[in-house]
Amino acid sequence: MDIGYFAMPSHPPECGLKEGQDWDLQVLRWLDELGYREAWIGEHHTAPWEPNPAPDLLLAQAILQTKNIRLGPGGFLLPYHHPAELANRVAMLDHLSGGRLNFGVAASGLPSDWAMFHVDGMSGQNREMTREALDIILRLWSEPAPFTYEGKYWSVTKPDTMFDFLKPHIKPVQAPHPPIGVAGLSKGSDTLKLAGEHGFIPMSLNLNPAYVGSHWESVEIGAARTGRTPNRGDWRLVREVFVADTDEEAWRLSTGDMMGRMMGEYFLPLLGHFGFKDYLKATPDVPDSDVTVEYCARHNWIVGSPSTVAEKIEAIYDEVGGFGTLLVFGFDYKHEPEAWHHSLSLLAQEVMPRLTHLDTGLVRAA
Numbered sequence: 001m002d003i004g005y006f007a008m009p010s011h012p013p014e015c016g017l018k019e020g021q022d023w024d025l026q027v028l029r030w031l032d033e034l035g036y037r038e039a040w041i042g043e044h045h046t047a048p049w050e051p052n053p054a055p056d057l058l059l060a061q062a063i064l065q066t067k068n069i070r071l072g073p074g075g076f077l078l079p080y081h082h083p084a085e086l087a088n089r090v091a092m093l094d095h096l097s098g099g100r101l102n103f104g105v106a107a108s109g110l111p112s113d114w115a116m117f118h119v120d121g122m123s124g125q126n127r128e129m130t131r132e133a134l135d136i137i138l139r140l141w142s143e144p145a146p147f148t149y150e151g152k153y154w155s156v157t158k159p160d161t162m163f164d165f166l167k168p169h170i171k172p173v174q175a176p177h178p179p180i181g182v183a184g185l186s187k188g189s190d191t192l193k194l195a196g197e198h199g200f201i202p203m204s205l206n207l208n209p210a211y212v213g214s215h216w217e218s219v220e221i222g223a224a225r226t227g228r229t230p231n232r233g234d235w236r237l238v239r240e241v242f243v244a245d246t247d248e249e250a251w252r253l254s255t256g257d258m259m260g261r262m263m264g265e266y267f268l269p270l271l272g273h274f275g276f277k278d279y280l281k282a283t284p285d286v287p288d289s290d291v292t293v294e295y296c297a298r299h300n301w302i303v304g305s306p307s308t309v310a311e312k313i314e315a316i317y318d319e320v321g322g323f324g325t326l327l328v329f330g331f332d333y334k335h336e337p338e339a340w341h342h343s344l345s346l347l348a349q350e351v352m353p354r355l356t357h358l359d360t361g362l363v364r365a366a
Contacts, residue, residue: 046110049266
């Protein structure tokens, strides 16, 4: 099993944009030093608790400050980008990274973002736009001959050479393209079916483990459409993780600190507005009012001493049937950086060596 990082990125609303960016860069440097495999950076436009509308700006800085960790958007919200422009920008990022780029894509799930960009997410237009944009991007990267694509949402031409010199020429350094990851939230997730169809990296967001177990079914359904055999070693699970020297200290630093504040002030109320609290329940009969920060910490989070955390990860692994990479959900601990760094260190150096046997039966893609 590998470990990585998934950042929305999350910062409290009073945090300045540059201050938040500086914290994210510090964490990415730590992850690189600690041997984490990868980090994914989200994109949002109208969420003060998720204040990063341009993950590529953070990635471009992080590429210069890290050496080994793979980096990527987690993901670009495809309905809000012209696919030809994004194809060139991602390809350029891949070159700047020296081939360390992952390309995460998403359909966007915030109604306030839909409103800003006039996208009808309630009808599924965002998902249609995501599929069309990704088709265009992949075709621009792979098809050498000129073509014109007349889609429902975009019309794109890859022109032939003009005036002897002018022609499309920007392609990723990784062939045929950087690894593509897609994140899923809902049961029967369309984006996870897309991952299965194309052999992309499936990422399950931080919900109850019993619920997340159903996500692999979506990957398998999508894979069956194209005759693929999906590999659980490629599956990423995003989880809230806090490791400390003792269970008591880990509980205090998680529920009683920024993890608890972000969940209590933002994430749980947001899921409540969407009617998504069921996704966090250990059993369906739990009332919404009981789904609190403490409830999530007990049932969904991975919090405790190294031995406790190792036991919890193994239990989740067994419950969902196996996965390849645990992605630590990122929080803003710049007020107490030593605690967050210590948690990341303990996970890498004390927890993961206890879990090497969980690789049994999983073949990871290169």
